[in-house]
Amino acid sequence: MIRNLFAFLSGALFGLGLLISGMVNTAKVQGWLDVFGDWDPTLAFVLGGAILPMAIAWRVAERRKTAVLGGALPAAPDPRLGHNLVVGSVLFGMGWGLAGLCPGPAMASLSFGGWGGLLFLLSMLVGMVGAPMIRTRIDRLATA
Amino acid sequence: MIEQDWLWGLAGGLLIGTAAALYLLVNGRIMGASGIIGGLVDGSGRATAAERIALLAGLIGLPFLGAMAMGPVDTNITENPAVIIAAGLLVGVGTRLANGCTSGHGVCGISRFSLRGIVATVFYLLAGGLVMVTFRHLLGVI
Structure with a gap:
Protein backbone atom coordinates (compact mmCIF):
# COMPACT_ATOMS: atom_id res chain seq x y z
CA MET A 1 0.00 0.00 0.00
CA ILE A 2 2.75 2.44 0.99
CA ARG A 3 4.55 1.63 -2.29
CA ASN A 4 1.44 2.62 -4.22
CA LEU A 5 1.10 5.81 -2.20
CA PHE A 6 4.64 6.89 -3.09
CA ALA A 7 4.12 5.85 -6.71
CA PHE A 8 1.00 8.03 -6.77
CA LEU A 9 2.96 10.91 -5.21
CA SER A 10 5.73 10.56 -7.80
CA GLY A 11 3.16 10.54 -10.57
CA ALA A 12 1.42 13.60 -9.13
CA LEU A 13 4.70 15.56 -8.93
CA PHE A 14 5.56 14.42 -12.46
CA GLY A 15 2.18 15.64 -13.69
CA LEU A 16 2.45 18.97 -11.86
CA GLY A 17 5.92 19.50 -13.34
CA LEU A 18 4.68 18.78 -16.86
CA LEU A 19 1.73 21.13 -16.35
CA ILE A 20 3.60 24.17 -15.01
CA SER A 21 6.57 23.75 -17.37
CA GLY A 22 4.22 24.01 -20.35
CA MET A 23 5.23 20.59 -21.70
CA VAL A 24 1.56 19.62 -22.10
CA ASN A 25 1.46 22.37 -24.74
CA THR A 26 2.41 20.70 -28.03
CA ALA A 27 3.28 24.12 -29.51
CA LYS A 28 6.13 24.53 -27.00
CA VAL A 29 7.50 21.05 -27.71
CA GLN A 30 7.33 21.54 -31.48
CA GLY A 31 8.77 25.02 -30.96
CA TRP A 32 11.82 23.45 -29.30
CA LEU A 33 12.31 20.95 -32.15
CA ASP A 34 11.77 23.65 -34.79
CA VAL A 35 15.27 25.14 -34.76
CA PHE A 36 14.72 26.80 -38.15
CA GLY A 37 11.43 28.40 -37.11
CA ASP A 38 10.39 30.41 -34.08
CA TRP A 39 12.66 28.47 -31.72
CA ASP A 40 11.45 27.96 -28.15
CA PRO A 41 14.22 27.00 -25.67
CA THR A 42 11.85 26.08 -22.78
CA LEU A 43 12.31 22.31 -23.14
CA ALA A 44 16.05 22.63 -22.50
CA PHE A 45 15.29 24.24 -19.14
CA VAL A 46 12.78 21.50 -18.32
CA LEU A 47 15.21 18.69 -19.19
CA GLY A 48 18.09 20.44 -17.43
CA GLY A 49 15.97 21.11 -14.36
CA ALA A 50 14.84 17.49 -14.22
CA ILE A 51 18.33 16.04 -14.66
CA ARG A 59 24.72 9.41 -6.41
CA VAL A 60 22.66 8.63 -3.29
CA ALA A 61 21.43 5.36 -4.85
CA GLU A 62 25.03 4.27 -5.48
CA ARG A 63 25.69 4.29 -1.73
CA ARG A 64 22.57 2.31 -0.86
CA LYS A 65 21.99 -1.41 -1.10
CA THR A 66 18.20 -1.26 -1.30
CA ALA A 67 15.44 1.25 -1.91
CA VAL A 68 13.90 3.00 1.11
CA LEU A 69 10.85 0.69 0.96
CA GLY A 70 13.06 -2.35 0.40
CA GLY A 71 13.69 -4.20 -2.80
CA ALA A 72 16.51 -3.81 -5.28
CA LEU A 73 17.61 -0.56 -6.87
CA PRO A 74 17.89 -0.53 -10.68
CA ALA A 75 20.84 -2.42 -12.15
CA ALA A 76 23.74 -0.55 -13.76
CA PRO A 77 22.85 0.72 -17.25
CA ASP A 78 23.30 -1.76 -20.09
CA PRO A 79 26.40 -0.70 -22.06
CA ARG A 80 25.15 -2.35 -25.29
CA LEU A 81 23.47 0.00 -27.74
CA GLY A 82 21.93 -2.25 -30.41
CA HIS A 83 19.91 -1.46 -33.52
CA ASN A 84 16.55 -1.39 -31.70
CA LEU A 85 17.70 1.54 -29.55
CA VAL A 86 18.54 3.59 -32.63
CA VAL A 87 15.60 2.52 -34.83
CA GLY A 88 13.16 2.94 -31.93
CA SER A 89 14.48 6.37 -30.96
CA VAL A 90 14.26 7.59 -34.57
CA LEU A 91 10.64 6.36 -34.86
CA PHE A 92 9.77 7.87 -31.48
CA GLY A 93 11.39 11.20 -32.42
CA MET A 94 9.38 11.31 -35.65
CA GLY A 95 6.10 10.81 -33.82
CA TRP A 96 7.14 13.27 -31.11
CA GLY A 97 7.80 15.92 -33.75
CA LEU A 98 4.61 15.23 -35.73
CA ALA A 99 2.23 15.78 -32.81
CA GLY A 100 4.43 17.40 -30.13
CA LEU A 101 3.43 14.69 -27.66
CA CYS A 102 5.47 12.03 -25.85
CA PRO A 103 4.08 9.41 -23.42
CA GLY A 104 4.33 11.44 -20.17
CA PRO A 105 2.59 14.61 -21.36
CA ALA A 106 0.08 12.53 -23.37
CA MET A 107 -1.00 10.89 -20.10
CA ALA A 108 -0.86 14.15 -18.12
CA SER A 109 -3.17 15.94 -20.57
CA LEU A 110 -5.75 13.14 -20.70
CA SER A 111 -8.35 15.18 -18.78
CA PHE A 112 -8.08 18.29 -20.97
CA GLY A 113 -6.54 17.08 -24.25
CA GLY A 114 -9.89 16.59 -25.97
CA TRP A 115 -10.49 14.01 -28.71
CA GLY A 116 -7.06 14.66 -30.22
CA GLY A 117 -5.27 13.76 -27.01
CA LEU A 118 -7.41 10.65 -26.60
CA LEU A 119 -6.83 9.54 -30.21
CA PHE A 120 -3.08 9.99 -29.73
CA LEU A 121 -3.11 7.86 -26.55
CA LEU A 122 -5.15 5.10 -28.20
CA SER A 123 -2.83 5.04 -31.23
CA MET A 124 0.18 4.94 -28.91
CA LEU A 125 -1.27 1.96 -27.03
CA VAL A 126 -1.89 0.16 -30.34
CA GLY A 127 1.73 0.88 -31.30
CA MET A 128 2.92 -0.54 -27.98
CA VAL A 129 0.89 -3.71 -28.52
CA GLY A 130 2.36 -4.12 -32.00
CA ALA A 131 5.94 -3.32 -31.00
CA PRO A 132 7.09 -6.88 -30.12
CA MET A 133 6.00 -8.10 -33.58
CA ILE A 134 7.89 -5.27 -35.27
CA ARG A 135 10.91 -5.96 -33.06
CA THR A 136 10.98 -9.57 -34.28
CA ARG A 137 10.90 -8.40 -37.91
CA ILE A 138 13.69 -5.87 -37.36
CA ASP A 139 15.83 -8.46 -35.55
CA ARG A 140 15.35 -10.87 -38.46
CA LEU A 141 16.40 -8.17 -40.93
CA ALA A 142 19.41 -7.25 -38.82
CA THR A 143 20.70 -10.82 -38.63
CA ALA A 144 19.91 -11.67 -42.28
CA MET B 1 4.33 35.51 -18.43
CA ILE B 2 5.76 34.79 -21.90
CA GLU B 3 9.23 36.10 -20.93
CA GLN B 4 9.22 33.87 -17.88
CA ASP B 5 8.53 30.68 -19.81
CA TRP B 6 12.05 29.43 -19.16
CA LEU B 7 11.59 29.98 -15.42
CA TRP B 8 8.36 27.95 -15.41
CA GLY B 9 10.20 25.36 -17.48
CA LEU B 10 13.02 25.16 -14.96
CA ALA B 11 10.61 24.98 -12.00
CA GLY B 12 8.56 22.28 -13.72
CA GLY B 13 11.72 20.41 -14.65
CA LEU B 14 12.90 20.44 -11.03
CA LEU B 15 9.54 18.97 -10.00
CA ILE B 16 9.80 16.25 -12.65
CA GLY B 17 13.33 15.43 -11.49
CA THR B 18 12.21 15.35 -7.85
CA ALA B 19 9.39 12.97 -8.82
CA ALA B 20 11.89 10.69 -10.56
CA ALA B 21 14.28 10.90 -7.59
CA LEU B 22 11.48 9.94 -5.20
CA TYR B 23 10.43 6.97 -7.34
CA LEU B 24 14.05 5.83 -7.63
CA LEU B 25 15.08 6.12 -3.99
CA VAL B 26 11.80 5.19 -2.28
CA ASN B 27 10.35 2.60 -4.68
CA GLY B 28 13.60 1.58 -6.35
CA ARG B 29 12.25 2.11 -9.85
CA ILE B 30 12.97 4.20 -12.91
CA MET B 31 10.28 6.75 -13.73
CA GLY B 32 9.97 6.20 -17.45
CA ALA B 33 6.50 6.93 -18.78
CA SER B 34 6.66 4.60 -21.80
CA GLY B 35 8.03 1.72 -19.74
CA ILE B 36 5.40 2.14 -17.02
CA ILE B 37 2.57 2.20 -19.59
CA GLY B 38 4.14 -0.41 -21.88
CA GLY B 39 4.55 -2.91 -19.06
CA LEU B 40 0.81 -2.72 -18.44
CA VAL B 41 -0.05 -2.99 -22.13
CA ASP B 42 2.05 -6.07 -22.96
CA GLY B 43 1.74 -7.73 -19.56
CA SER B 44 5.50 -7.68 -18.84
CA GLY B 45 4.84 -5.52 -15.79
CA ARG B 46 2.02 -7.57 -14.32
CA ALA B 47 3.85 -8.17 -11.03
CA THR B 48 4.14 -4.41 -10.43
CA ALA B 49 0.81 -3.42 -12.00
CA ALA B 50 -0.60 -1.71 -8.87
CA GLU B 51 2.44 0.53 -8.52
CA ARG B 52 2.28 1.44 -12.22
CA ILE B 53 -1.43 2.25 -12.05
CA ALA B 54 -0.93 4.35 -8.90
CA LEU B 55 1.76 6.40 -10.63
CA LEU B 56 -0.40 6.92 -13.72
CA ALA B 57 -3.34 7.96 -11.50
CA GLY B 58 -1.17 10.72 -10.02
CA LEU B 59 0.16 11.67 -13.45
CA ILE B 60 -3.36 12.09 -14.82
CA GLY B 61 -5.03 13.27 -11.60
CA LEU B 62 -2.86 16.18 -10.59
CA PRO B 63 -2.96 17.96 -13.96
CA PHE B 64 -6.73 17.41 -13.89
CA LEU B 65 -6.95 19.21 -10.52
CA GLY B 66 -4.48 21.84 -11.71
CA ALA B 67 -6.57 22.56 -14.78
CA MET B 68 -9.69 22.82 -12.60
CA ALA B 69 -7.93 25.37 -10.38
CA MET B 70 -6.09 27.37 -13.04
CA GLY B 71 -8.61 27.26 -15.86
CA PRO B 72 -8.20 26.04 -19.44
CA VAL B 73 -4.81 24.61 -20.40
CA ASP B 74 -3.43 25.22 -23.90
CA THR B 75 -2.50 21.93 -25.54
CA ASN B 76 -2.62 23.06 -29.19
CA ILE B 77 -3.01 19.43 -30.29
CA THR B 78 -3.36 19.24 -34.07
CA GLU B 79 -6.85 18.65 -35.46
CA ASN B 80 -5.57 16.46 -38.26
CA PRO B 81 -6.56 12.89 -37.25
CA ALA B 82 -4.15 11.28 -39.73
CA VAL B 83 -1.21 13.14 -38.17
CA ILE B 84 -2.37 12.20 -34.65
CA ILE B 85 -2.74 8.50 -35.49
CA ALA B 86 0.61 8.34 -37.30
CA ALA B 87 2.32 10.16 -34.43
CA GLY B 88 0.74 7.94 -31.77
CA LEU B 89 1.70 4.73 -33.58
CA LEU B 90 5.29 5.95 -34.09
CA VAL B 91 5.62 6.97 -30.44
CA GLY B 92 4.15 3.66 -29.24
CA VAL B 93 6.31 1.42 -31.42
CA GLY B 94 9.43 3.59 -31.12
CA THR B 95 9.48 3.92 -27.34
CA ARG B 96 9.00 0.17 -26.88
CA LEU B 97 11.74 -0.72 -29.39
CA ALA B 98 14.11 1.78 -27.78
CA ASN B 99 12.96 0.79 -24.29
CA GLY B 100 12.37 4.37 -23.20
CA CYS B 101 11.25 7.88 -24.04
CA THR B 102 11.97 11.42 -22.87
CA SER B 103 11.54 10.59 -19.18
CA GLY B 104 13.31 7.22 -19.09
CA HIS B 105 16.19 7.84 -21.51
CA GLY B 106 16.24 11.64 -21.25
CA VAL B 107 15.75 12.44 -17.57
CA CYS B 108 16.67 9.16 -15.84
CA GLY B 109 19.31 7.98 -18.36
CA ILE B 110 21.33 11.13 -18.99
CA SER B 111 21.47 11.90 -15.25
CA ARG B 112 23.39 8.63 -14.64
CA PHE B 113 25.54 9.11 -17.76
CA SER B 114 23.99 6.06 -19.39
CA LEU B 115 25.34 5.73 -22.93
CA ARG B 116 22.03 4.22 -24.09
CA GLY B 117 20.12 7.19 -22.66
CA ILE B 118 22.43 9.71 -24.32
CA VAL B 119 22.41 7.93 -27.71
CA ALA B 120 18.60 7.56 -27.62
CA THR B 121 18.16 11.25 -26.77
CA VAL B 122 20.47 12.35 -29.61
CA PHE B 123 18.52 10.23 -32.11
CA TYR B 124 15.00 11.23 -31.04
CA LEU B 125 15.97 14.91 -30.95
CA LEU B 126 17.51 14.68 -34.43
CA ALA B 127 14.50 12.79 -35.79
CA GLY B 128 12.11 15.30 -34.24
CA GLY B 129 14.07 18.21 -35.70
CA LEU B 130 14.12 16.61 -39.15
CA VAL B 131 10.36 16.05 -38.99
CA MET B 132 9.88 19.77 -38.26
CA VAL B 133 12.02 20.73 -41.24
CA THR B 134 10.29 18.26 -43.57
CA PHE B 135 6.67 18.40 -42.46
CA ARG B 136 6.47 22.03 -41.35
CA HIS B 137 8.88 23.95 -43.55
CA LEU B 138 8.98 21.84 -46.74
CA LEU B 139 5.53 20.23 -46.85
CA GLY B 140 3.59 22.57 -44.56
CA VAL B 141 1.43 19.78 -43.04
CA ILE B 142 2.08 20.42 -39.33
Whole structure:
Protein backbone atom coordinates (compact mmCIF):
# COMPACT_ATOMS: atom_id res chain seq x y z
CA MET A 1 0.00 0.00 0.00
CA ILE A 2 2.75 2.44 0.99
CA ARG A 3 4.55 1.63 -2.29
CA ASN A 4 1.44 2.62 -4.22
CA LEU A 5 1.10 5.81 -2.20
CA PHE A 6 4.64 6.89 -3.09
CA ALA A 7 4.12 5.85 -6.71
CA PHE A 8 1.00 8.03 -6.77
CA LEU A 9 2.96 10.91 -5.21
CA SER A 10 5.73 10.56 -7.80
CA GLY A 11 3.16 10.54 -10.57
CA ALA A 12 1.42 13.60 -9.13
CA LEU A 13 4.70 15.56 -8.93
CA PHE A 14 5.56 14.42 -12.46
CA GLY A 15 2.18 15.64 -13.69
CA LEU A 16 2.45 18.97 -11.86
CA GLY A 17 5.92 19.50 -13.34
CA LEU A 18 4.68 18.78 -16.86
CA LEU A 19 1.73 21.13 -16.35
CA ILE A 20 3.60 24.17 -15.01
CA SER A 21 6.57 23.75 -17.37
CA GLY A 22 4.22 24.01 -20.35
CA MET A 23 5.23 20.59 -21.70
CA VAL A 24 1.56 19.62 -22.10
CA ASN A 25 1.46 22.37 -24.74
CA THR A 26 2.41 20.70 -28.03
CA ALA A 27 3.28 24.12 -29.51
CA LYS A 28 6.13 24.53 -27.00
CA VAL A 29 7.50 21.05 -27.71
CA GLN A 30 7.33 21.54 -31.48
CA GLY A 31 8.77 25.02 -30.96
CA TRP A 32 11.82 23.45 -29.30
CA LEU A 33 12.31 20.95 -32.15
CA ASP A 34 11.77 23.65 -34.79
CA VAL A 35 15.27 25.14 -34.76
CA PHE A 36 14.72 26.80 -38.15
CA GLY A 37 11.43 28.40 -37.11
CA ASP A 38 10.39 30.41 -34.08
CA TRP A 39 12.66 28.47 -31.72
CA ASP A 40 11.45 27.96 -28.15
CA PRO A 41 14.22 27.00 -25.67
CA THR A 42 11.85 26.08 -22.78
CA LEU A 43 12.31 22.31 -23.14
CA ALA A 44 16.05 22.63 -22.50
CA PHE A 45 15.29 24.24 -19.14
CA VAL A 46 12.78 21.50 -18.32
CA LEU A 47 15.21 18.69 -19.19
CA GLY A 48 18.09 20.44 -17.43
CA GLY A 49 15.97 21.11 -14.36
CA ALA A 50 14.84 17.49 -14.22
CA ILE A 51 18.33 16.04 -14.66
CA LEU A 52 19.67 18.03 -11.70
CA PRO A 53 17.78 16.36 -8.78
CA MET A 54 18.00 13.03 -10.58
CA ALA A 55 21.80 13.23 -10.84
CA ILE A 56 21.93 13.71 -7.07
CA ALA A 57 19.50 10.82 -6.57
CA TRP A 58 21.72 8.45 -8.59
CA ARG A 59 24.72 9.41 -6.41
CA VAL A 60 22.66 8.63 -3.29
CA ALA A 61 21.43 5.36 -4.85
CA GLU A 62 25.03 4.27 -5.48
CA ARG A 63 25.69 4.29 -1.73
CA ARG A 64 22.57 2.31 -0.86
CA LYS A 65 21.99 -1.41 -1.10
CA THR A 66 18.20 -1.26 -1.30
CA ALA A 67 15.44 1.25 -1.91
CA VAL A 68 13.90 3.00 1.11
CA LEU A 69 10.85 0.69 0.96
CA GLY A 70 13.06 -2.35 0.40
CA GLY A 71 13.69 -4.20 -2.80
CA ALA A 72 16.51 -3.81 -5.28
CA LEU A 73 17.61 -0.56 -6.87
CA PRO A 74 17.89 -0.53 -10.68
CA ALA A 75 20.84 -2.42 -12.15
CA ALA A 76 23.74 -0.55 -13.76
CA PRO A 77 22.85 0.72 -17.25
CA ASP A 78 23.30 -1.76 -20.09
CA PRO A 79 26.40 -0.70 -22.06
CA ARG A 80 25.15 -2.35 -25.29
CA LEU A 81 23.47 0.00 -27.74
CA GLY A 82 21.93 -2.25 -30.41
CA HIS A 83 19.91 -1.46 -33.52
CA ASN A 84 16.55 -1.39 -31.70
CA LEU A 85 17.70 1.54 -29.55
CA VAL A 86 18.54 3.59 -32.63
CA VAL A 87 15.60 2.52 -34.83
CA GLY A 88 13.16 2.94 -31.93
CA SER A 89 14.48 6.37 -30.96
CA VAL A 90 14.26 7.59 -34.57
CA LEU A 91 10.64 6.36 -34.86
CA PHE A 92 9.77 7.87 -31.48
CA GLY A 93 11.39 11.20 -32.42
CA MET A 94 9.38 11.31 -35.65
CA GLY A 95 6.10 10.81 -33.82
CA TRP A 96 7.14 13.27 -31.11
CA GLY A 97 7.80 15.92 -33.75
CA LEU A 98 4.61 15.23 -35.73
CA ALA A 99 2.23 15.78 -32.81
CA GLY A 100 4.43 17.40 -30.13
CA LEU A 101 3.43 14.69 -27.66
CA CYS A 102 5.47 12.03 -25.85
CA PRO A 103 4.08 9.41 -23.42
CA GLY A 104 4.33 11.44 -20.17
CA PRO A 105 2.59 14.61 -21.36
CA ALA A 106 0.08 12.53 -23.37
CA MET A 107 -1.00 10.89 -20.10
CA ALA A 108 -0.86 14.15 -18.12
CA SER A 109 -3.17 15.94 -20.57
CA LEU A 110 -5.75 13.14 -20.70
CA SER A 111 -8.35 15.18 -18.78
CA PHE A 112 -8.08 18.29 -20.97
CA GLY A 113 -6.54 17.08 -24.25
CA GLY A 114 -9.89 16.59 -25.97
CA TRP A 115 -10.49 14.01 -28.71
CA GLY A 116 -7.06 14.66 -30.22
CA GLY A 117 -5.27 13.76 -27.01
CA LEU A 118 -7.41 10.65 -26.60
CA LEU A 119 -6.83 9.54 -30.21
CA PHE A 120 -3.08 9.99 -29.73
CA LEU A 121 -3.11 7.86 -26.55
CA LEU A 122 -5.15 5.10 -28.20
CA SER A 123 -2.83 5.04 -31.23
CA MET A 124 0.18 4.94 -28.91
CA LEU A 125 -1.27 1.96 -27.03
CA VAL A 126 -1.89 0.16 -30.34
CA GLY A 127 1.73 0.88 -31.30
CA MET A 128 2.92 -0.54 -27.98
CA VAL A 129 0.89 -3.71 -28.52
CA GLY A 130 2.36 -4.12 -32.00
CA ALA A 131 5.94 -3.32 -31.00
CA PRO A 132 7.09 -6.88 -30.12
CA MET A 133 6.00 -8.10 -33.58
CA ILE A 134 7.89 -5.27 -35.27
CA ARG A 135 10.91 -5.96 -33.06
CA THR A 136 10.98 -9.57 -34.28
CA ARG A 137 10.90 -8.40 -37.91
CA ILE A 138 13.69 -5.87 -37.36
CA ASP A 139 15.83 -8.46 -35.55
CA ARG A 140 15.35 -10.87 -38.46
CA LEU A 141 16.40 -8.17 -40.93
CA ALA A 142 19.41 -7.25 -38.82
CA THR A 143 20.70 -10.82 -38.63
CA ALA A 144 19.91 -11.67 -42.28
CA MET B 1 4.33 35.51 -18.43
CA ILE B 2 5.76 34.79 -21.90
CA GLU B 3 9.23 36.10 -20.93
CA GLN B 4 9.22 33.87 -17.88
CA ASP B 5 8.53 30.68 -19.81
CA TRP B 6 12.05 29.43 -19.16
CA LEU B 7 11.59 29.98 -15.42
CA TRP B 8 8.36 27.95 -15.41
CA GLY B 9 10.20 25.36 -17.48
CA LEU B 10 13.02 25.16 -14.96
CA ALA B 11 10.61 24.98 -12.00
CA GLY B 12 8.56 22.28 -13.72
CA GLY B 13 11.72 20.41 -14.65
CA LEU B 14 12.90 20.44 -11.03
CA LEU B 15 9.54 18.97 -10.00
CA ILE B 16 9.80 16.25 -12.65
CA GLY B 17 13.33 15.43 -11.49
CA THR B 18 12.21 15.35 -7.85
CA ALA B 19 9.39 12.97 -8.82
CA ALA B 20 11.89 10.69 -10.56
CA ALA B 21 14.28 10.90 -7.59
CA LEU B 22 11.48 9.94 -5.20
CA TYR B 23 10.43 6.97 -7.34
CA LEU B 24 14.05 5.83 -7.63
CA LEU B 25 15.08 6.12 -3.99
CA VAL B 26 11.80 5.19 -2.28
CA ASN B 27 10.35 2.60 -4.68
CA GLY B 28 13.60 1.58 -6.35
CA ARG B 29 12.25 2.11 -9.85
CA ILE B 30 12.97 4.20 -12.91
CA MET B 31 10.28 6.75 -13.73
CA GLY B 32 9.97 6.20 -17.45
CA ALA B 33 6.50 6.93 -18.78
CA SER B 34 6.66 4.60 -21.80
CA GLY B 35 8.03 1.72 -19.74
CA ILE B 36 5.40 2.14 -17.02
CA ILE B 37 2.57 2.20 -19.59
CA GLY B 38 4.14 -0.41 -21.88
CA GLY B 39 4.55 -2.91 -19.06
CA LEU B 40 0.81 -2.72 -18.44
CA VAL B 41 -0.05 -2.99 -22.13
CA ASP B 42 2.05 -6.07 -22.96
CA GLY B 43 1.74 -7.73 -19.56
CA SER B 44 5.50 -7.68 -18.84
CA GLY B 45 4.84 -5.52 -15.79
CA ARG B 46 2.02 -7.57 -14.32
CA ALA B 47 3.85 -8.17 -11.03
CA THR B 48 4.14 -4.41 -10.43
CA ALA B 49 0.81 -3.42 -12.00
CA ALA B 50 -0.60 -1.71 -8.87
CA GLU B 51 2.44 0.53 -8.52
CA ARG B 52 2.28 1.44 -12.22
CA ILE B 53 -1.43 2.25 -12.05
CA ALA B 54 -0.93 4.35 -8.90
CA LEU B 55 1.76 6.40 -10.63
CA LEU B 56 -0.40 6.92 -13.72
CA ALA B 57 -3.34 7.96 -11.50
CA GLY B 58 -1.17 10.72 -10.02
CA LEU B 59 0.16 11.67 -13.45
CA ILE B 60 -3.36 12.09 -14.82
CA GLY B 61 -5.03 13.27 -11.60
CA LEU B 62 -2.86 16.18 -10.59
CA PRO B 63 -2.96 17.96 -13.96
CA PHE B 64 -6.73 17.41 -13.89
CA LEU B 65 -6.95 19.21 -10.52
CA GLY B 66 -4.48 21.84 -11.71
CA ALA B 67 -6.57 22.56 -14.78
CA MET B 68 -9.69 22.82 -12.60
CA ALA B 69 -7.93 25.37 -10.38
CA MET B 70 -6.09 27.37 -13.04
CA GLY B 71 -8.61 27.26 -15.86
CA PRO B 72 -8.20 26.04 -19.44
CA VAL B 73 -4.81 24.61 -20.40
CA ASP B 74 -3.43 25.22 -23.90
CA THR B 75 -2.50 21.93 -25.54
CA ASN B 76 -2.62 23.06 -29.19
CA ILE B 77 -3.01 19.43 -30.29
CA THR B 78 -3.36 19.24 -34.07
CA GLU B 79 -6.85 18.65 -35.46
CA ASN B 80 -5.57 16.46 -38.26
CA PRO B 81 -6.56 12.89 -37.25
CA ALA B 82 -4.15 11.28 -39.73
CA VAL B 83 -1.21 13.14 -38.17
CA ILE B 84 -2.37 12.20 -34.65
CA ILE B 85 -2.74 8.50 -35.49
CA ALA B 86 0.61 8.34 -37.30
CA ALA B 87 2.32 10.16 -34.43
CA GLY B 88 0.74 7.94 -31.77
CA LEU B 89 1.70 4.73 -33.58
CA LEU B 90 5.29 5.95 -34.09
CA VAL B 91 5.62 6.97 -30.44
CA GLY B 92 4.15 3.66 -29.24
CA VAL B 93 6.31 1.42 -31.42
CA GLY B 94 9.43 3.59 -31.12
CA THR B 95 9.48 3.92 -27.34
CA ARG B 96 9.00 0.17 -26.88
CA LEU B 97 11.74 -0.72 -29.39
CA ALA B 98 14.11 1.78 -27.78
CA ASN B 99 12.96 0.79 -24.29
CA GLY B 100 12.37 4.37 -23.20
CA CYS B 101 11.25 7.88 -24.04
CA THR B 102 11.97 11.42 -22.87
CA SER B 103 11.54 10.59 -19.18
CA GLY B 104 13.31 7.22 -19.09
CA HIS B 105 16.19 7.84 -21.51
CA GLY B 106 16.24 11.64 -21.25
CA VAL B 107 15.75 12.44 -17.57
CA CYS B 108 16.67 9.16 -15.84
CA GLY B 109 19.31 7.98 -18.36
CA ILE B 110 21.33 11.13 -18.99
CA SER B 111 21.47 11.90 -15.25
CA ARG B 112 23.39 8.63 -14.64
CA PHE B 113 25.54 9.11 -17.76
CA SER B 114 23.99 6.06 -19.39
CA LEU B 115 25.34 5.73 -22.93
CA ARG B 116 22.03 4.22 -24.09
CA GLY B 117 20.12 7.19 -22.66
CA ILE B 118 22.43 9.71 -24.32
CA VAL B 119 22.41 7.93 -27.71
CA ALA B 120 18.60 7.56 -27.62
CA THR B 121 18.16 11.25 -26.77
CA VAL B 122 20.47 12.35 -29.61
CA PHE B 123 18.52 10.23 -32.11
CA TYR B 124 15.00 11.23 -31.04
CA LEU B 125 15.97 14.91 -30.95
CA LEU B 126 17.51 14.68 -34.43
CA ALA B 127 14.50 12.79 -35.79
CA GLY B 128 12.11 15.30 -34.24
CA GLY B 129 14.07 18.21 -35.70
CA LEU B 130 14.12 16.61 -39.15
CA VAL B 131 10.36 16.05 -38.99
CA MET B 132 9.88 19.77 -38.26
CA VAL B 133 12.02 20.73 -41.24
CA THR B 134 10.29 18.26 -43.57
CA PHE B 135 6.67 18.40 -42.46
CA ARG B 136 6.47 22.03 -41.35
CA HIS B 137 8.88 23.95 -43.55
CA LEU B 138 8.98 21.84 -46.74
CA LEU B 139 5.53 20.23 -46.85
CA GLY B 140 3.59 22.57 -44.56
CA VAL B 141 1.43 19.78 -43.04
CA ILE B 142 2.08 20.42 -39.33
